[in-house]
Amino acid sequence: MKTLKRHLLAALLALCPAFALAQAPVLADTLQDRAAKALFWGDWDELERLHGAARLDTRRSEEGVLPACLFARGIGRKYDDDSLAYHEARVAGTREWTQRRPDSALAHAVHLEMLVDLAWFHRGSGFANTVSDQRFADFRAKLDEALAYAKANGAVMTQHSFYTRPLLALMRGLGVGLDKQLEIARHGLRKEPGDECVYLRLVDSLVPKWGGHPQQLEAWVRESMKGLSDTDALARYARLYDWAGSVDFHQGFFDASLVRWPLLRDGLRQLIKESPKGRYWKNRLAYYACMAQDRDAATPALEAIEAGPSFDAWGRDGQRNYQACRRWALQS
Amino acid sequence: MRWKAMAGAGLTAVLMTAQAGAADKPPTQPVGKATPAAEPAQPASGRRLSEHLRDVVAKEFKRFVAPHFAVTADGPLDAELRAAAEAMRDEHLPRVRVLMERWFGEELGEEPLRDAVTRLQARVANEFALWGRDSTGPAYDAALAQALQTPGLCNPGVKHDISELVRRLNYLRDLPPDVRRQAVQAERELLARWGQPRQVSDAEALPAEDLLLQLRASDQAPQKAVVPALAFYYLGDVDDRRRDPLRADGPARCAMHQWAGASAAQFRAALALQAPEFVIGQDRRQAAALNDDGYPRAASYFAVKGSVTVQAEVNANGRLVRAKVIKRALKVPGIREARPFTLEGAMDVATLARAKETDWLVSAPAQGTRTVEREFLWNPR
Numbered sequence: 087m088k089t090l091k092r093h094l095l096a097a098l099l100a101l102c103p104a105f106a107l108a109q110a111p112v113l114a115d116t117l118q119d120r121a122a123k124a125l126f127w128g129d130w131d132e133l134e135r136l137h138g139a140a141r142l143d144t145r146r147s148e149e150g151v152l153p154a155c156l157f158a159r160g161i162g163r164k165y166d167d168d169s170l171a172y173h174e175a176r177v178a179g180t181r182e183w184t185q186r187r188p189d190s191a192l193a194h195a196v197h198l199e200m201l202v203d204l205a206w207f208h209r210g211s212g213f214a215n216t217v218s219d220q221r222f223a224d225f226r227a228k229l230d231e232a233l234a235y236a237k238a239n240g241a242v243m244t245q246h247s248f249y250t251r252p253l254l255a256l257m258r259g260l261g262v263g264l265d266k267q268l269e270i271a272r273h274g275l276r277k278e279p280g281d282e283c284v285y286l287r288l289v290d291s292l293v294p295k296w297g298g299h300p301q302q303l304e305a306w307v308r309e310s311m312k313g314l315s316d317t318d319a320l321a322r323y324a325r326l327y328d329w330a331g332s333v334d335f336h337q338g339f340f341d342a343s344l345v346r347w348p349l350l351r352d353g354l355r356q357l358i359k360e361s362p363k364g365r366y367w368k369n370r371l372a373y374y375a376c377m378a379q380d381r382d383a384a385t386p387a388l389e390a391i392e393a394g395p396s397f398d399a400w401g402r403d404g405q406r407n408y409q410a411c412r413r414w415a416l417q418s
Numbered sequence: 419m420r421w422k423a424m425a426g427a428g429l430t431a432v433l434m435t436a437q438a439g440a441a442d443k444p445p446t447q448p449v450g451k452a453t454p455a456a457e458p459a460q461p462a463s464g465r466r467l468s469e470h471l472r473d474v475v476a477k478e479f480k481r482f483v484a485p486h487f488a489v490t491a492d493g494p495l496d497a498e499l500r501a502a503a504e505a506m507r508d509e510h511l512p513r514v515r516v517l518m519e520r521w522f523g524e525e526l527g528e529e530p531l532r533d534a535v536t537r538l539q540a541r542v543a544n545e546f547a548l549w550g551r552d553s554t555g556p557a558y559d560a561a562l563a564q565a566l567q568t569p570g571l572c573n574p575g576v577k578h579d580i581s582e583l584v585r586r587l588n589y590l591r592d593l594p595p596d597v598r599r600q601a602v603q604a605e606r607e608l609l610a611r612w613g614q615p616r617q618v619s620d621a622e623a624l625p626a627e628d629l630l631l632q633l634r635a636s637d638q639a640p641q642k643a644v645v646p647a648l649a650f651y652y653l654g655d656v657d658d659r660r661r662d663p664l665r666a667d668g669p670a671r672c673a674m675h676q677w678a679g680a681s682a683a684q685f686r687a688a689l690a691l692q693a694p695e696f697v698i699g700q701d702r703r704q705a706a707a708l709n710d711d712g713y714p715r716a717a718s719y720f721a722v723k724g725s726v727t728v729q730a731e732v733n734a735n736g737r738l739v740r741a742k743v744i745k746r747a748l749k750v751p752g753i754r755e756a757r758p759f760t761l762e763g764a765m766d767v768a769t770l771a772r773a774k775e776t777d778w779l780v781s782a783p784a785q786g787t788r789t790v791e792r793e794f795l796w797n798p799r
Contacts (some may be wrong), residue, residue, distance in 0.1 A: 116492070121577045125675065128645035129570020131592055166649065167659050174639055182643055390543035400583070 092317070114140055114147040114156070116155035117193050121160025134162075135190050141246070150361035153364035155283040158251050161196060166169055173204040176347040179352040185241075191245035194235075198243065199252035201232035205259060227257045247281045258296055267291045268306075282322070285310040286329050293334035294342065303330055315398070317356050324353025336401055340378055340412065348376040376411035384415045443492065460461055465521055471526070475518050481682035482542060482696060483514050486582040494575030499587045502602050507583060510609045517613040518542060525752060535719065537752025540720050540760070544753045546582070547760035550690025551618040552611060553683070554604040561601040562682040572672035574644070574664040584690060586669055615755055623688035626671075626678035628665035628760040634660070645673045664767060665701040676703045693720060706767035722761055724748035726769040727793045736779030738789055741770055749795070768795045772778070 109182060117140060124132040140153035147156060151199055165172075180197035187193045205228030208221050212298050217225075235242070236253060243249045250271055257267050271288040275281060287304070292298035292306055307326045311319040331339040337402035339345060354371040388411065397404030400411075467475065487507040489495070494505060521541050525534040536784055553559055569588055574580050580588065590601045633640055634653050644653070651661045651670060664673060668689065675688040694705030694716040705716035718723070727745035729737055743766045750758040772794050783791040 116576050123576060124570065124573055126645075126647045126650070127570050127573035128574035128643075128647070132570055147725060161432070165650065167654060167656070169656070171649040171653035171655070175644050175646045175653075178639070179569070179646060180644035186569075236729055385476040398608070 092272065113143050114145060114151075114153055117153050118156040118160040118163075121157045122163040125161055125163075125196070128179045130180075130186070133196065134187070134190065134192060137246075146361065148361060149364040149366045149381070150357055154248075154281070154283055155248075155286065158248060158283055158287075161199060164252070168207065170207065173207045176200040177204050179243075190342060191243050192248060194239045194243040195246070195249040195252055196231060196297060198236055198249065198256070199237075201228060201235055202252050202255045202259060205229045205232060208256075209259075225259070229256060232256050233260065244273070244277065246279040247274040247284050250284050251287050252312070254291055258291055264291060264302060280313075282310075282325070284321070285326060289326055289329045290333060293330055294335045300342065300344045309379075320349065320353040321356045321360065322353075323349050324357055326369075328354075328374075331374075332401070339374070347374070347380065350374060351378075351380070351383055365394070365396045366399050369396045372411065373407065374402050376407075376414060379414055384411065388412055388415055432588045435516045437493050438644050440769065443708055455732065460577060467523055467621060467671055471522065472519060474535065475515070475522050475538075478538060478542070479515055482539065483518070483680060484511060486546065486691075487511055488581040488662060492575075492577050493584050494573065494577075494588050494591075495584060499591060499602070503587050503605075505605055506609055507799040509606075509611070513609075514542075514612060517545075517742065520613075521752075528751075533611075533751065533757065536720060540750050540752035540758075541695045541754070543691065544750070544756055544760040545612055546691040546696060547693075548618050548690075548756060551607060551683075551686050551759060552616065552620075552691045553686070554607050556689070557600060558604040559595055559682040560616070561597050561604070561684065562589065564597065565593055565601075566676055566680065566682065566685060568592045570645075571676055572647075572669045578667075580618060580668075585672075585689075600611060610655070610674055611666070613618040618759075619686065621681070621683035622678050622689045624675060624678045624684050626674040626680070626688065627666070629678050630674055631662050641681075642677065644677050648673050648677060658667055662703055664703045667701075690759055694764050696760070702758040702763045705764035713796070714764060716795060717768065718763060718798065720752050720761060721798065722748055722758070722765060723797050725793045725795045726765055727791055728769060728773045729791050730773055730781070731779045731789050732778040733787050734782055734785050735784040738774055738778055739775070741773045743769060744791065745793075758773060763798065769796075 089163055117136060118362070121133065121136050123129075130323065137157055139247065140157040143153055146152055152157075168291060176198070178192065178367045180200045182189070184193045184197050188413065205225050208228055209217055209225035210221065225283060232252075236256060250273075253270055254267055257270065263288070267288060271284050273283045288306060289303065290296065292303040294300075307323055310326055311322050327343070327345045328344065335342050345416070351374070353369070354367055354374065355368040362374065372387035372395075373389055375381075375387050395408050397408060400407040426778065455551075488512060489500060489503040489507055490742055493500065519540065520536050522534065525537045525541075528534065528537065537579075572690070574585070586605060587602065592596050593601060630652050633644075647670065651666075652663055654660045663670075663674060666721070672685075672689060675685050680688060692702065692705075694700045694702065698705070698716070698719060700716065706714050709715055709718055711718070714722075724747045726743055726748070728741050730741040730746045733739050744766065746757075748758050748761065748765060750761055753760075773792070776792070778790075781788060781792075
């Protein structure tokens with residue numbers, strides 16, 4: 087029912103060009119930055135406003151990302167120079183927010199995310215043999231605190247699907263099995279059917295880095311495509327696999343996963359069609375075409391981005407990957 | 419002295435034009451009191467500025483005034499506040515232009531003529547500071563006090579570098595509608611006071627920067643939550659990545675003083691624009707740094723003279739335990755009939771730095787600590 091309402095609203099907005107024109111650049115193009123800034127400056131009311139707007143407006147950004155996912159990315163923004171004081175300030179600030187707005191699902195979910203982030207700050211991102219016993223103890227203690235918080239506030243928090251993000255991160259930290267994580271994601275999807283952000287979030291857990299198996303990832307991608315039109319299903323396939331490729335597989339993507347290049351290629355082309363002004367998907371098509379050694383696809387894809395390649399979309403050592411790809415494509 | 423050189427470049431033209439104009443005009447006299455802003459621009463002599471001199475003013479206006487009233491669609495204001503800001507900007511900027519031409523006319527009647535532009539800059543900067551401290555009364559103070567209870571008050575939005583006008587209106591955004599409307603109207607009234615003699619609050623800002631440094635030194639979690647931005651900038655784990663609170667920009671200073679629990683008047687005092695950042699793009703720490711001649715940079719540029727009195731707590735070893743400024747008697751050419759609030763920030767920092775370097779042994783008690791007052795003179799060599 088809620089989804090129907092959102093689609094109806096989106097349709098109404100589309101029928102009202104003046105309103106759509108006034109709103110579009112404000113929300114989609116700046117949402118991620120605005121959410122990140124609001125969190126940074128402790129502007130909880132602004133976060134509530136932005137989250138409300140992101141739930142209502144389903145029009146994608148220029149790069150084809152849903153506002154709800156952009157909002158979550160803003161909340162998850164990381165800074166190189168962060169510190170314990172910074173993480174503790176985020177925890178303390180969001181705790182006050184939950185006290186001011188105890189009925190706010192977003193407040194509780196963001197607070198949970200801050201608790202989980204604090205735990206991970208204690209641990210750090212290095213291999214286990216680089217982490218001291220004390221830091222591991224702090225990590226576990228903070229995760230336990232986060233788990234207790236999630237249990238105590240689950241009823242309020244789960245009103246919107248945003249909670250799936252911190253909760254899945256918490257489960258990964260606690261080493262909870264994938265079945266339980268699938269259950270959490272599906273619970274979120276029952277609340278908000280078709281929420282693409284939830285499908286993307288579970289991908290993080292399904293890659294080998296976090297103990298996932300390629301078949302589980304494949305099954306999840308297929309599940310996400312059910313009920314969609316052919317073109318939407320292709321686009322979904324490309325989005326999810328692209329995410330998996332960027333968080334874990336990198337250059338081993340086609341060997342280590344069950345991704346199928348023809349489907350990925352067609353899905354990327356569909357995404358380019360849907361977001362003609364975007365640069366990311368055009369670059370990704372060329373990137374994967376080279377990786378799949380499909381010269382027929384790579385050559386036009388490289389030509390399409392020749393004026394200004396986005397090296398960020400070319401994986402680690404993006405510029406070198408791009409140059410190597412270009413040399414290879416021009417060889418024949 | 420890069421600034422002086424910069425001022426000097428424009429100065430030559432000013433001098434030449436002013437002297438050329440002086441041949442057919444009676445000498446100008448300084449005006450004792452500012453006249454209503456609606457009157458046409460003219461120097462005290464009653465003559466209009468020549469086209470060339472008006473261009474000089476236009477350049478200063480464009481460089482130092484107009485940006486502080488910029489209102490853009492990508493700023494943090496909602497549609498209603500943005501419309502109000504645009505209306506205020508459109509109403510106010512022509513008024514300031516008129517005032518600046520009048521003030522420049524007055525400065526051309528003062529010596530040394532070569533410093534007329536600098537004096538104009540000081541006067542305009544102080545007008546910004548007066549605007550920063552001014553209040554329409556208890557209702558406006560109450561509205562700001564209420565706003566200060568709002569988390570995230572200092573969030574500048576995506577575009578970090580927002581104008582002074584937008585910053586002020588942004589504080590009001592989450593007030594109840596009727597309170598907000600009245601506060602917006604008050605903002606409009608405060609702008610209309612530009613150029614008029616008026617009594618503004620002389621409240622001292624809270625030592626929020628010191629409180630933050632004390633918190634940093636304690637290595638303890640704060641009793642009252644700090645916004646993540648403050649923790650990120652000032653309380654970090656790595657010494658060389660921690661910023662100096664005295665170098666904070668507007669949003670960070672706002673957050674610091676909100677966190678410290680400033681009243682409306684204290685908050686306004688802390689956020690009132692300072693001439694060094696306004697004219698020469700330097701924060702208080704930079705502006706207080708000494709030139710080769712031992713005089714603070716900002717004081718050199720604006721030819722500040724006078725004294726600053728410090729109350730110091732001295733221990734038995736003659737070391738300074740803590741110090742605060744308790745009195746200022748500063749004169750700044752160009753700033754007339756008003757306290758030179760706009761240069762006090764830099765002079766306070768410079769004076770406290772001198773106090774720190776001073777040998778207080780003669781004031782040291784036999785044991786414990788002793789509170790003494792000392793006046794520090796600032797006179798250019």
